[in-house]
Amino acid sequence: MTRAISLHDVSKVHTRGVRVVDRLSLDIAPGEFLVLLGPSGCGKSTVLRMIAGLEHITEGELRLDGEYANDLAPSGRDIAMVFQNFALYPNMTGRDNIGFPLRIEAPGADPGPRVDATARMLGIEDLLDRFPGQLSGGERQRVAMGRAIARHPSAFLMDEPLSNLDAKLRNHLRAEIAKLTRQLGVTTVYVTHDQAEAMSLGDRVAVLRGGVLQQVGTPRSVYALPHNIFVAAFIGTPRINLLRGLVRAPLDGAMTISLGKQALRLPEPHSLDHKLLRVQQGREVIVGLRSEAVRIATPADARPGETHITGLVEHVEFQGHEVLVHFNTGSRLAVVPELEAPRPVQRPPRRRRREGGVLDRLRKGAGGLRTGAVDVLDGPSAQEGPLASPEARPLGDLVVRTTPDFDLRHGMQVPLLVDIAHLFVFDQHGERISPAPARLPDLDE
Numbered sequence: 407m408t409r410a411i412s413l414h415d416v417s418k419v420h421t422r423g424v425r426v427v428d429r430l431s432l433d434i435a436p437g438e439f440l441v442l443l444g445p446s447g448c449g450k451s452t453v454l455r456m457i458a459g460l461e462h463i464t465e466g467e468l469r470l471d472g473e474y475a476n477d478l479a480p481s482g483r484d485i486a487m488v489f490q491n492f493a494l495y496p497n498m499t500g501r502d503n504i505g506f507p508l509r510i511e512a513p514g515a516d517p518g519p520r521v522d523a524t525a526r527m528l529g530i531e532d533l534l535d536r537f538p539g540q541l542s543g544g545e546r547q548r549v550a551m552g553r554a555i556a557r558h559p560s561a562f563l564m565d566e567p568l569s570n571l572d573a574k575l576r577n578h579l580r581a582e583i584a585k586l587t588r589q590l591g592v593t594t595v596y597v598t599h600d601q602a603e604a605m606s607l608g609d610r611v612a613v614l615r616g617g618v619l620q621q622v623g624t625p626r627s628v629y630a631l632p633h634n635i636f637v638a639a640f641i642g643t644p645r646i647n648l649l650r651g652l653v654r655a656p657l658d659g660a661m662t663i664s665l666g667k668q669a670l671r672l673p674e675p676h677s678l679d680h681k682l683l684r685v686q687q688g689r690e691v692i693v694g695l696r697s698e699a700v701r702i703a704t705p706a707d708a709r710p711g712e713t714h715i716t717g718l719v720e721h722v723e724f725q726g727h728e729v730l731v732h733f734n735t736g737s738r739l740a741v742v743p744e745l746e747a748p749r750p751v752q753r754p755p756r757r758r759r760r761e762g763g764v765l766d767r768l769r770k771g772a773g774g775l776r777t778g779a780v781d782v783l784d785g786p787s788a789q790e791g792p793l794a795s796p797e798a799r800p801l802g803d804l805v806v807r808t809t810p811d812f813d814l815r816h817g818m819q820v821p822l823l824v825d826i827a828h829l830f831v832f833d834q835h836g837e838r839i840s841p842a843p844a845r846l847p848d849l850d851e
């Protein structure tokens with residue numbers, strides 16, 4: 407049996423009126439894997455503890471399978487919780503740790519068969535006779551999961567269960583958790599502050615900020631149509647580029663969004679979304695461009711819907727299969743409060759003015775891209791190292807993801823094409839205005 411979990415306008419107010427969860431409404435379907443995602447302190451654990459019955463609900467309603475459950479004792483909820491700091495009994499073997507809750511629940515019954523079946527499922531049969539001190543972190547976490555699973559609960563609540571593990575093990579166990587919970591078909595609420603984990607695990611992801619739900623949807627839909635700048639910036643790596651812009655929509659002519667030194671020209675005929683942007687004429691907006699919405703290519707290569715700008719290479723991050731290029735396009739960055747300043751990387755040592763300063767051959771081997779005459783920044787003294795500028799200003803204003811085929815170096819001026827179909831526009835309050843919010847996403851919801 408698996409349960410539906412519903413929260414209706416649930417709030418948690420601590421003494422002295424500190425409201426840490428604010429009117430949260432969520433309907434979690436039986437068998438669903440829902441991830442609660444948000445930065446530290448946004449109330450994720452509090453929500454989980456209210457569902458488990460470990461924390462009193464100040465206002466609102468919790469329903470389990472439609473039944474009012476605010477006052478139900480934790481033991482009556484048939485929900486198992488796995489914590490970040492999972493505690494195993496050190497003086498009990500793995501077998502006894504897993505079987506312990508079963509013995510409490512049904513004192514006369516032999517927990518053996520269930521413990522064995524659970525251990526098989528988790529691949530820990532050969533660890534059952536060891537004590538926690540004889541297990542690695544990942545093995546201990548699996549035993550802790552086993553203890554939750556063996557009970558055959560009707561829902562799992564997992565509070566950052568993998569955050570104490572190293573990255574490799576985390577990835578491995580993440581895949582196991584996904585497989586296991588699908589196999590068991592048990593409703594799961596999983597808390598994490600790691601957006602990659604949320605995206606890879608969740609049927610749906612609920613993004614919390616300061617106790618307030620920002621958006622809930624499939625990983626695809628929250629990535630493709632973030633309701634606001636917070637969700638846009640929190641989800642996706644590298645972080646979405648957020649630039650300050652000004653909408654220019656003369657009655658007769660082409661619509662553009664000025665980015666300061668350059669402008670994004672909205673392709674004609676204007677889409678419905680862009681027509682709606684006309685009302686923003688003369689207003690400041692925030693432009694969101696994911697790193698894959700921009701590619702390195704000359705205007706001559708532009709496909710319909712692409713518009714041309716140029717960028718000065720500030721920094722190249724080689725990642726093996728891809729390269730992240732940090733460009734300076736002369737735009738002003740928009741910073742999302744609560745999230746650390748975007749890409750706070752220190753400047754690498756600048757180079758001296760390059761010969762001619764113009765890109766000759768960008769693409770290795772191939773005939774290469776050409777740009778016109780380019781103003782290359784004056785390189786300051788070569789002694790200026792990364793530590794010379796302690797304020798650690800961000801590198802450039804636009805990060806573009808590309809293949810390693812380009813030979814890009816600091817100081818090059820590069821032609822860029824922006825795919826306007828992937829342009830987000832947010833208003834001054836950070837709400838998405840383009841694509842227009844009124845239309846329902848026709849993704850997979």
Ligand SMILES: Nc1ncnc2c1ncn2[C@@H]1O[C@H](COP(=O)(O)OP(=O)(O)OP(=O)(O)O)[C@@H](O)[C@H]1O
Pocket residue numbers: 420421424426444445446447448449450451452453599
């Ligand atoms: N007794 C309390 N009184 C006042 N505030 C509290 C109390 N307990 C927790 N808080 C606050 O509630 C907020 C939410 O806490 P919670 O543990 O739910 O955050 P979280 O999202 O799980 O964070 P993390 O990712 O760091 O675990 C925090 O700002 C915390 O300081």
Ligand SMILES: [Mg+2]
Pocket residue numbers: 450451452565
């Ligand atoms: Mg927490």
